[in-house]
Amino acid sequence: MSLSVLYDAPGPRTKRWSLIASTVGVILIVAFFVWMYLTLAAPRVNANGAELPGMFDPSRWDIVANGDLWLSFGLGTLATLQMAAAAAILAIAIGILFSFGRSSQFAWVRAITGVVLEFVRGIPVLLMIFFVFLVFTAGSYWSGVIGLALYNGAIIGEALRAGVKSLPRGQREAGFSIGLSPVRTWALIEFPQAFRQMLPIILAQLVVLLKDTSLAFIVSYPELSRTISNNRNFFGSRYMFTLFVIGLAIYLVLNLTMSWIARFAARRSGPRFGRALPNTPKQPGADGTRAITLPTRKDGLADALH
Amino acid sequence: MDALIDVTPAYLAGFLMTLQLLVISGAAAFVVGVLVATMRISPVPSLRVFATVYTEILRNVPLLLVLMFCALVLPILGSDLDYYPLALIGLTAYTSPFVAEAIRSGFNGVPVGQAEAARSIGMGFTQTVTLVVLPQAARMVVPPLINVFIALTKNTSVAGIFFVNELFKQTDAATRDNPGSVILVLIYAAVLYLVITVPLGLIAGAIEKRVVVAR
Known part of the structure; x- marks a missing residue:
């Protein structure tokens, strides 16, 4: 009880x-779900007057015993993860490039990176995947990977830039004063600190990336949501609801696990000062500048305050 | 070049549809998001749990599946709505937890001393929140909220997969009708999206700067 x-x-x-x-x-909530269950389970009469079995009727669920179905969902999950992993690695690389360009000492490099970044950030991922697919005639896998990597790379780049900007100026000056070049100062001193500080945001963005692999649906990449519709075409549309429920469950397990890992990693290696103050003793007058965490999670300020 | 002129009427119609999706589901998601954010900080445990579960589930399901749910399961549950209102419902549901999180992060940005001061002069929960925390959080909430709406602008494109004639669907059709100038047609659509997202981004940046100075 917090x-x-x-x-x-x-x-x-x-x-x-x-x-x-x-x-x-x-x-009320239980009643809502019971109502939903009953409505879904009730047999329906279609436009032609024929009676259709309810959504939980065994005739709609007998494919669960079919090994091919699980094989296809397994492959779909694998394809989703594969695309997400490739796009994540590329996105971080692109993000580092973007942030490097944005903190360049040459104004024209900064300007060009800025324009490219604005462009990439402002258009839908779906359009970007489609663009790569049609214009570069990359296969469906690579158009998905490149589209996702570009978009998420732009966002990670912005986060890294904000991280570099938030560092005390002394860090940069210290680098210069021991004779490092601007590039080396950035690479050896500023970037590592910014990366660590922005890790929670980067990881959260990678969860978004995992979710967005579903958009590769548009180029027929056989990932999880495409698997749902492929199986619908194969087994027949009366299994649509069953297939949807299975797909939804797999997505939830994947994404909740990823979110949990991201949160865990962020807590372990995120910025120390961003943490909502639990262990630090209260100093009179110094609290005003600290962030407050309202009661949401057990580890938040809630428990620390009383 | 002719291709660009040819597709303009369809693009304009699609652009207007995208704007409609953005404005209506954005407003609805704002209302729902404020409700969810209020529930998450409320003193009633069941409301907190409900809001947390709602946020966690919706944030971890791809938009494609949320819209699939709307297009597929809602009709079984007895709705006889068209694809357009169904897409509005889906976009609203998907966006609302992000709105709630943006608002909550604004709340977290208000120094704890403010709430403590309000409590120490005897204010209750409602007074503390509405008179002290909320007015200060409101200005800090604006930039992240605008970012949520920028994301929503881009997300409306997914509704195109579900038979809503918005900009992305028109683009898809246009690339098929103009195989000779695919690149131009695609860039045209990208520019139309940028017309919405770039100004929103600039506004967010400007407000962010002012808020930082004020503190």
């Missing part, structure tokens, strides 16, 4: 009221 600076510890009356509200809320 407490927050925003409200008092609940007294007996508040606790009772809160319990009632919670119970009502849970009942």
Whole structure:
């Protein structure tokens, strides 16, 4: 039970009221899902007057026993992960290039990188994948990888640039004062610090990238969402709901795991000062500049404050 | 060059449709997002849990599948809506957790001393939030919120896969009709998207600068 600076510890009356509200809320949500289940399970009559079995009817789920189905979903998951991994590595490389260009000492390099970056960031990933597919006639795999890598690279590049910019100026000056060239100062002193500081944002962006691999659907790359529609074509459209549920479940498992890993890694190696102050003792007058974390997660400020 | 003139009427129609999707689902997602963000900081545990689960699930499902859900499962649940309103529902649902997170990050940016000061002079939850924290958070929320809307602009293109005649669908058709000038037609569409996203980005940047100075 977390407490927050925003409200008092609940007294007996508040606790009772809160319990009632919670119970009502849970009942409403459960009722909603039961209604949803019943509506989905009910047989439907189509336009021709023929009765169709409900969504949970065994005749819609018998493909679950089919090994080919799981093989295709396995391959689809693999294809999704493969594309995500290749695009992630490329995106980080492109991001580093972008941030290097943006902090160049030559104005024209900065300007060109800026324009390219604006362009890449401003158009939909879907359009970019489509563009690479049609214009460079890259195969569906590479158009997906390149489209995703360019777009996410631009975002990672911006994050890295912001990270470099937020460093104290003394870091750069120290590099110069020991005789490093601007490039070496950037590569040896500024970039490593910025990368570490921006790691949470970069990892969050990689989760987005994993989700966006579903957009390679448009170029018929056989990833997970394409697998759903391929299987629909193969097994018949009455299995659509079943296939959708399976696909959704796989996506949720993949993405929630990735998000969790990203969060874990961010907590371990993210910026120390960005953390919401749990272990540091309170210094009078110094708290005002610190970030506040409202009660959401167990590790947040919530537990530290009371 | 003729190809560009040929596709202009279709592109304009698509552009307007994209704008409509952006404005309507953006406004709806803002309302839902504020509700979810309020639930996440509220004193009632069940509301917090509900908001967290809602955010986590929707943020971890690809937009393509959210729209697939709208196009596929909602009709079974009894909606007889057209693809356009279904796409609006999907985009709203997908965008709302991002709005909620942007708002929450703004809340987190308000120094804790502010809330402590409000509490120490005897303000309750509602007073602390509406009179002290929210007015300060509002200005900091604007740049990340605009970024969410920029992302939404780009996300509307996915609705094109689900039979909504917005800009991306028109582009798809245009590349088929003008095989000789595919590059031009694609760049034309890209420029139309940039017409929306670049100004929004500039506004976000300008506001961000002002907020930083003010603090």
